[in-house]
Amino acid sequence: MGREASCTARVGQETAEVTALLESTTVVLRGAIKRKWEIAALQNLRLEGEELRFEAGEEAVALVLGDKEGGKWLKKLQTPPPTLAAKLGVSADNPALLIGPTVGTLDPALAEALAGGITTNLREARMLVAVLSKASELPRMAEFHADMICKTVWVVHPKGPDADPSDAQVRTAMRGWGYVDNKTSAVSDALTATRYVKSDPPPAKKRVRNR
Secondary structure, three states, X not given: OOEEEEEEEEEOOEEEEEEEEEOOOEEEEEEOOOEEEEHHHOEEEEEEOOEEEEEEOOEEEEEEXXXXXXXXXXXXXXXXXXXXXXHHOOOOOOXXXXXXXXXXXXXXXXXXXXXXXXXXXXXXXXXXXEEOOOHHHHHHHHHHHHOOOOOEEEEEEEOOOOOOOOHHHHHHHHHHOOEEEEEEEEOOOOEEEEEEEEOOOOOOOOOOOOO
């Protein structure tokens, strides 16, 4: 969501100037009052004058954002976040072909996102979703995609400092094969996904004959 405001906050019996952050799944207060609330847990969201108000657990909260900014915050807070399926662009009308994982079972969050949007037909697939368990699987994935009509690949792999393959390994390999990365999405606490699109080769230069 990505909004930030310096404002007066009242949280329970406390009142102070804070920096309020509206993030994808949380509202965060920094400064004299420090709090972090899950958006899904906020109750009775409303705008009263210039104050955005809600209840978080046992605390009543008011953020003096102004009526215009407060309205923007309220709208975003009341808009459900996009599903993982929507982030990936997978649906019955826009099916994906899945390969992997070669180790363990398919992540439950990814399995739910892909439900109803999977095909085994290489020509019908609008994208490839490749779940990698190790860096050595990257060349096999690229060879598999070379036989497909679609140009889009979601590379799903572990995240974290010790991930195999790492973001850098995936990016270096994919760019070396002529792919361009243009979107990332968290899949779960353990996995991340990056969308790569095969770039078209530059048109061949016409030879000019000297006469």
